[in-house]
Amino acid sequence: MNWQTIPPLIGKDLKLFFRNRFYTFITLVALVAYIGVYYVMPDRVDEIIEVGLYAPSTAAEVAQMLEDDGISFQLFESEATLKQAILAKEIGSGLAFPENLVQDVMAGAKPTVDIYVPSDVDQDTQEAMQVIVEAMSLTLTGRALKIDTNEVTLGRDMAGQQIPPRDRMLPLFAIIVLMFETMGLASLLAEEVQAGTIRALLISPLGTRELFLAKGIVSVSMVLFQTVVLMTAVGAMKYEPLIILTTLFLGALLVTGIGFLMGAVGKDMLSVMAWGVLAVILLGIPSFGVVFPGTMTGWAKLIPSYYLVDTVHQVVNFGAGWSQISHNLLSLLVWDVALLFLGATVLKRKFA
Amino acid sequence: MPNHAITAENLTYRYGDLLAVDHINFDVAEGEILGFLGPNGAGKTTTVKMLTGQMRPKEGKATLLGMDVTTQTEKVQAQIGVCFEIANLYEQMTGLENLKLFAQLFSVKNFDARALLDRVGLGERGKDRVEGYSKGMKQRLMVARALVNQPRILFLDEPTEGLDPVSAESIRNLILDEAKRGVTIFLTTHDMLEADKLCDRVAFIDRGKIAVLDTPHNLKQQYGKRRVKAQVTGHDGKLENREIRLDTDATATDLQKLFSAEKVITIHSEEASLEDIFIQITGRGLA
Numbered sequence: 001m002n003w004q005t006i007p008p009l010i011g012k013d014l015k016l017f018f019r020n021r022f023y024t025f026i027t028l029v030a031l032v033a034y035i036g037v038y039y040v041m042p043d044r045v046d047e048i049i050e051v052g053l054y055a056p057s058t059a060a061e062v063a064q065m066l067e068d069d070g071i072s073f074q075l076f077e078s079e080a081t082l083k084q085a086i087l088a089k090e091i092g093s094g095l096a097f098p099e100n101l102v103q104d105v106m107a108g109a110k111p112t113v114d115i116y117v118p119s120d121v122d123q124d125t126q127e128a129m130q131v132i133v134e135a136m137s138l139t140l141t142g143r144a145l146k147i148d149t150n151e152v153t154l155g156r157d158m159a160g161q162q163i164p165p166r167d168r169m170l171p172l173f174a175i176i177v178l179m180f181e182t183m184g185l186a187s188l189l190a191e192e193v194q195a196g197t198i199r200a201l202l203i204s205p206l207g208t209r210e211l212f213l214a215k216g217i218v219s220v221s222m223v224l225f226q227t228v229v230l231m232t233a234v235g236a237m238k239y240e241p242l243i244i245l246t247t248l249f250l251g252a253l254l255v256t257g258i259g260f261l262m263g264a265v266g267k268d269m270l271s272v273m274a275w276g277v278l279a280v281i282l283l284g285i286p287s288f289g290v291v292f293p294g295t296m297t298g299w300a301k302l303i304p305s306y307y308l309v310d311t312v313h314q315v316v317n318f319g320a321g322w323s324q325i326s327h328n329l330l331s332l333l334v335w336d337v338a339l340l341f342l343g344a345t346v347l348k349r350k351f352a
Numbered sequence: 353m354p355n356h357a358i359t360a361e362n363l364t365y366r367y368g369d370l371l372a373v374d375h376i377n378f379d380v381a382e383g384e385i386l387g388f389l390g391p392n393g394a395g396k397t398t399t400v401k402m403l404t405g406q407m408r409p410k411e412g413k414a415t416l417l418g419m420d421v422t423t424q425t426e427k428v429q430a431q432i433g434v435c436f437e438i439a440n441l442y443e444q445m446t447g448l449e450n451l452k453l454f455a456q457l458f459s460v461k462n463f464d465a466r467a468l469l470d471r472v473g474l475g476e477r478g479k480d481r482v483e484g485y486s487k488g489m490k491q492r493l494m495v496a497r498a499l500v501n502q503p504r505i506l507f508l509d510e511p512t513e514g515l516d517p518v519s520a521e522s523i524r525n526l527i528l529d530e531a532k533r534g535v536t537i538f539l540t541t542h543d544m545l546e547a548d549k550l551c552d553r554v555a556f557i558d559r560g561k562i563a564v565l566d567t568p569h570n571l572k573q574q575y576g577k578r579r580v581k582a583q584v585t586g587h588d589g590k591l592e593n594r595e596i597r598l599d600t601d602a603t604a605t606d607l608q609k610l611f612s613a614e615k616v617i618t619i620h621s622e623e624a625s626l627e628d629i630f631i632q633i634t635g636r637g638l639a
Contacts, residue, residue, distance in 0.1 A: 002426070008456035013441070019444040185520050196440030200497070203404055203434050204457040 001213075007207045009214035013188060017222070022269075023184045030180055031226055034173045035233045041166035050074060052082045052094030052116070055136075057101060071132060079114070086116050093117045093129055095136070113137070163317045165291075170236060170316055171309040172287035177226050178251055179283060183276035184260035185219040189263025189270050194351060212344050214350060216256050224250040236316045243315050245323060250329060251308040253336040258283075259342025264350045286310070304335035357382045357505050357536035358403065365398050372398045374560035375412065380587035382504075385527070385537040389544065389630065395560040396540045397437075400507055404434055407495050416505060423553030430458065435500035436511040437540075439490040439602055443483040445475055450482060458501035467499070472496045473522055488519030495523055505536045512546060522549060544626035553625065558634040568626060576630050578622025580607070584614040591617065 018024050053073045074091055082094040096114040098104065104111040111333040113136075115129045192198040201211060227248045231237050233242075238243055258279055266272035283305035290313045300306050307328040314320035358380035365373040370503050373395040373512045380386045390396050401407040403414050405425035414421040416428045441450050455463035469478045482490060491511065498506060508527065512520035520533040527550055531537055541547055547554050548568045555565040563570065572578075580600040586592040594614070598621070610616060 005457050006461055008453055012453050015449070016442065016444050059405060195443070196436065196438055197442055199406065200434075200440050200454075203406065203429055204433075204454060204501075205430050205459075206457055207426070240570070245480070 001204055002207065002210055005204070005210045006214045006217070009201075009206070009211065010218055012128075013215065016188060017184055017218070020184075023187070024292075026180065027184070027226065030177065031230060034177065034230055038169065038173065038234045041164070041169065041333065043166060044166045049132075050091060050126075051129070051132060052076055052081045052091040054079050054082045054094070055097035055101070056099050056108040057097075080087050082117055086278065089118070092120075093125060095129070095133060097136075101137075104204055160275075165315055166234075168291045169287075169292050170234065171312045172284060174227055174248070174312055175231060175284050175305055175309065176252070176280060176301055177230055177281040178223050179258075179276060181223040181226060182219065182255040182279075183262070183272055185215060185220070185256065185259040186262035186266055186272045186276065187269045189215065190262070190266040190268055191261075194268055208344075208348050210213055211244075212347070216253075216261075216340070219256040219259055220249070223255060224248055227251070236312070239319060239323065240315050243320075244312065245326060246329060247308060247311045247325075247332070249314075250332040250336055251305075254304055254332065254339060255283075257336060257339025257341075258341040260340070260347045264343065264346040292315040304332070304339065307332040307335070311316070354370040355382045355574060356380065356415075357384070357417055358386075358538065359410070359415040360399075361415075361416055363402055363409050363415060364397065364411035365395075365402060365407060366410050366497045367519070371560050371609060373402070373409075374559070376560075378565055380536055380538060382536050383531060383534045384552045385531050385539060385546035385550055387554035388538060388557060388625070389547055389554055390557035391542075392559045396508065397558055399557070400434075400509060400538070400540060402431060404507055405429055417434065430501065431503060432505045432507060433501060434507045435494045435498040435501035435509060435511055437513060438492055439487070441482045441493060441497070444481060446479050446481055447485070450493065454497055454500045460501055463500070468491075468496050468499060471499075472526065488515045489632070491515055492523060495526055498626075499530070505538065506530055507538045507540075509540045510542065511539070512543065520546075535617060544630065548626050555606075556630050556633060563633050565629075571626065571629050572624050575629040577628060578621065578623055580619060580621050582610060582619040584610070585615045585617060588605050 019106050041047070041258075048180045051074070055077045074085075076085065076094070082091075082096060085091045094116040096116065098111045098113070100115075101111050113133050115133060117126060117129065189194045192201070196213075202208070214264075226238070228245065231248070232245055262272050262275045262279065266275055282303060286303050286306040286309040288299045289300055290309060311325045312330045315323055356379045358378075360376055360378050363373055363521060364371070364375050376395075376399065378386075379461070388396055388399065402409045403416065403421060405421050405428055408422055417431055419428050419431075421428050442453070445453070447469055451465040451468060452463065455465065462598065466475060466478060469475045472495060474489060474492055474496070477489065482493065485493065495508070495511060498508070506527075511523050511527070515523070522529045524546065527537060538619060539547070539551060551568065553565060553567050554571070556563040558606065566574070580596045580598060581589050582594045582596070585596055594610060596610065
């Protein structure tokens with residue numbers, strides 16, 4: 001190994017990276033944007049369902065009784081104003097009770113309660129509205145269901161401590177920052193091949209080992225620096241900083257391996273971008289499981305970024321320690337070695 | 353017996369079933385300029401790649417300055433300079449930065465990039481990014497880069513291809529300067545006139561084999577037909593061409609007859625060009 005050749009190569013790559021206006025611009029803008037988006041997003045989870053209500057006879061009393069159960073009612077003077085508010089997106093959904101509800105029920109009639117929901121409402125809200133109507137009917141008519149309920153929570157009980165959306169987004173931001181920087185590396189590699197400068201380099205006392213090491217150092221440093229800035233700016237480093245740093249370092253190695261692969265298959269900056277977008281989507285999939293819980297099944301573990309995402313998620317959002325995430329870090333390390341080896345091999349074949 | 357800077361013994365390379373370089377043998381003496389001439393696809397670049405350690409020969413062996421290129425690649429590469437046909441410079445970096453980078457890679461002590469740029473006539477543009485250079489300037493910078501480590505052997509692949517006459521001449525002068533300094537030069541070119549001007553010996557490579565290797569003078573002696581071409585005024589007053597071979601028994605008589613019987617308007621001797629000889633030997637041109 002000719003160690004003397006590595007510092008000038010690193011200096012050259014950093015110089016070329018920052019002289020590429022596109023990458024410099026996108027790096028700065030993206031970093032600021034991710035931090036900005038994080039702070040713009042809600043920092044708490046709103047668990048109260050807000051429902052518009054038109055119930056002319058006993059509305060206020062019933063609403064008062066049910067509000068303790070996580071429902072907030074907004075009273076409307078007429079059915080028309082309720083419908084208008086829903087159409088104007090001022091309120092998510094609404095209920096309109098008939099004027100003589102109690103009397104009709106007592107007389108054995110079957111009055112109709114109108115449920116108003118916007119056209120794009122989801123199934124869960126529709127079902128929730130049905131439940132609310134039943135609960136209100138029971139309260140108004142005084143007839144309670146003769147059953148007992150027993151609520152059992154499976155897994156971690158997140159009641160009252162739901163993860164704010166912005167903290168769910170953190171692993172996704174980390175993945176995007178990692179991949180964007182890697183596209184920069186891959187682009188530099190592709191350009192070296194395209195411009196033929198790689199031939200000039202490899203005819204000097206520089207071998208492919210030194211070349212890969214220098215490129216790897218540049219990539220890992222750039223990626224690590226930016227993800228650490230991001231995590232620090234959003235306050236994620238206050239939870240187990242050493243674990244986060246280790247995870248990000250392993251993540252940087254992972255994307256460097258992917259960057260080598262992209263550099264080998266990409267012919268120029270444009271094709272690297274195309275491959276890069278594909279990689280971002282693929283590697284981003286596990287983070288969607290954090291943003292939308294329940295959408296991911298076991299197959300996500302086949303995606304190498306799962307172990308990065310899960311570790312960041314567990315540490316930042318659940319305060320996990322070394323013992324809980326060590327298996328993740330080990331898996332990530334295995335992926336790192338595999339992808340770096342594969343990337344370097346493919347790249348070497350291309351250079352030969 | 354001169355020391356050989358380059359020795360190729362049965363050097364062979366195959367791309368699958370295609371025999372690109374077919375058991376070629378040659379030596380280049382220290383300080384010699386060898387022209388390696390041949391059409392596209394003849395095996396020139398593949399030979400250069402094997403000689404410079406970019407490719408491993410499938411058979412045979414290349415030795416540079418007594419070192420086996422395959423087993424002592426790094427040591428060999430520290431002693432050579434290569435100027436590629438297509439400009440492969442870091443365009444976002446300045447000329448100075450390009451040279452300094454390679455000086456660092458070669459661990460050259462007290463490297464004076466400015467002086468080297470001055471030698472190739474780029475002293476004034478050293479601080480400009482290469483992306484703003486003309487083709488000739490880039491080519492000159494490529495030659496300068498090949499000289500960064502003060503190589504003992506210089507490989508030049510079509511160094512003047514497509515350049516304006518001034519840039520081409522400046523590169524030719526640089527090649528001659530280096531040769532005077534004792535540097536061995538392996539020049540790959542299509543340009544037969546350039547080869548004729550610069551090279552001590554030329555090798556014609558065709559279909560992976562060396563067809564002939566000798567000095568331009570000897571090749572012309574052996575294969576060329578020296579002649580005199582004259583324009584004379586004919587009986588009807590129109591210009592007519594006359595051609596007299598110089599190496600026949602009748603040459604003197606023919607020349608005497610030309611001047612006594614005809615009104616000579618112009619006359620000049622003509623040597624066979626290397627291109628003519630190449631066609632004669634290989635049966636095809638360089639295109």
